[in-house]
Every structure is written in C-alpha cells, then in structure tokens.
Amino acid sequence: MDIDQKKTEKQASSSNDVSDAESSSCIKEIKEIELLQEELEKDKNKFLRLFAEFENYKKRIKKERYDIFRAIHEKILIDLIPILDDFERGLKELKKSKDEFLVRGIALIQEKFIKILKEKGLNKIKIKKGDDFNTDFHEAITQIPAITEDLKGKIIEIIEAGYILQEKVIRHAKVITGK
Incomplete structure (x- = not known):
C-alpha cells in the first residue's frame, strides 16, 4: 500500500501542479482581457470625443459660412442704396422736363429695381x-x-x-x- 499511496500522492501532486499552472494561466489571461477592455474603453472614449469635436467643427464652419454670405449680401445691398437715391433724384428732375415717356420708362426701371431689392429683404x-x-x-x-x-x-x-x-x-x- 505504501507504493500505491505514493503513486496516488504523486498523481495528485502532479495534478495539482497542472491545475495550478492552468489557474495561473487563466489569471494571466483574465488580467490581459481586463487590460484590453480598459484600452478599448479608452480608445472608444477618444473616438467619441474626436467625433463630437468634428461635429462641432462642422457646425461652426457652417455658421461661419452663413455669416460670411449674410455679410456679403448685406454689403452688396448697402452698396446699391445710393443707386436708389439717384433714381429718386433723377425722377424728380425728369418730371420737370414734360417728357412723359421718359419719366414713365425710368419709373418702371426704378420699380423693378425696388421689387428685386424687396425680394432680397431690403x-x-x-x-x-x-x-x-x-x-x-x-x-x-x-x-x-x-x-x-x-x-x-x-x-x-x-x-x-x-x-x-x-x-x-x-x-x-x-x-x-x-x-
């Protein structure tokens, strides 16, 4: 029995060694998985921040473009206002000339010009x-x-x-x- 007992103890001891090795290997793999999950979470957060920054950048650029177009539109209309003044002064002087066709023609051009500017918001x-x-x-x-x-x-x-x-x-x- 002594020999059998020794064999059983030896087998149990070697089985414990295998079991300890497997357990140690599993622990290492679990730690590695946890590290990879942490790294994945960091990368995910980094991606989400970059995505949010990019979306904000797109919104900012869109607003800046709108503001630039609005400013240009306003500047053009401001530059056209003196022409309206000239039309008014010109019509006032033309009415003194008694040439009804000329006065009516200039008045029609002025009305068309004013209509276009009104459509643009002026x-x-x-x-x-x-x-x-x-x-x-x-x-x-x-x-x-x-x-x-x-x-x-x-x-x-x-x-x-x-x-x-x-x-x-x-x-x-x-x-x-x-x-």
Whole structure:
C-alpha cells in the first residue's frame, strides 16, 4: 500500500501542479482581457470625443459660412442704396422736363429695381413729415425752429431715405427736426 499511496500522492501532486499552472494561466489571461477592455474603453472614449469635436467643427464652419454670405449680401445691398437715391433724384428732375415717356420708362426701371431689392429683404423706412423723431430709425442732420408748437421734436423735412434689411436698420433716415 505504501507504493500505491505514493503513486496516488504523486498523481495528485502532479495534478495539482497542472491545475495550478492552468489557474495561473487563466489569471494571466483574465488580467490581459481586463487590460484590453480598459484600452478599448479608452480608445472608444477618444473616438467619441474626436467625433463630437468634428461635429462641432462642422457646425461652426457652417455658421461661419452663413455669416460670411449674410455679410456679403448685406454689403452688396448697402452698396446699391445710393443707386436708389439717384433714381429718386433723377425722377424728380425728369418730371420737370414734360417728357412723359421718359419719366414713365425710368419709373418702371426704378420699380423693378425696388421689387428685386424687396425680394432680397431690403425695405424703405416708412416716414413722413410730422412723424415723431425716433433715434432707432432716424438720424437728425440738424434742428430748426418749429413753425408751430406741435412740430417740436417732429420730422420737418426728410433729406435721405432710410432702409431696413431683414429687421436690421442698415441706413438711418436723415431728417431735419423741429426744436
């Protein structure tokens, strides 16, 4: 029995050695898997941050493009306003000439031009003599003594029309007010 017992102990001991080796190998593999999972999580977070940064970059570029186009659009319309002024002055002088066909032709061109500018968002500030002076829309060139008491602080003369581009005043109306 002694020999059998020794054999059994030896087999158990070698089986324990194999079992310890397998257990040690499993622990190493588990640790390696955990390290790989941590690295994967870090890479995933890095990717998500990069993706979010890229999306924000696209939004920022889109907004900047829109702002640039809007600024260019506004600048072009501002540059066209003096042409509207010239049309008004020209028509006023042409009406003195008695040539109805010429006056009507220029008036049609002016109307077409104004229609196109309105489609682009440009509108004339509606004012008339006797309206209250409003610094949001009017610029006082000078003040003159009011003929009557009710004209104090009111618009007496309109020197130059003002314009609004999509709810933004791009040129104040130049007026003379009563004091």
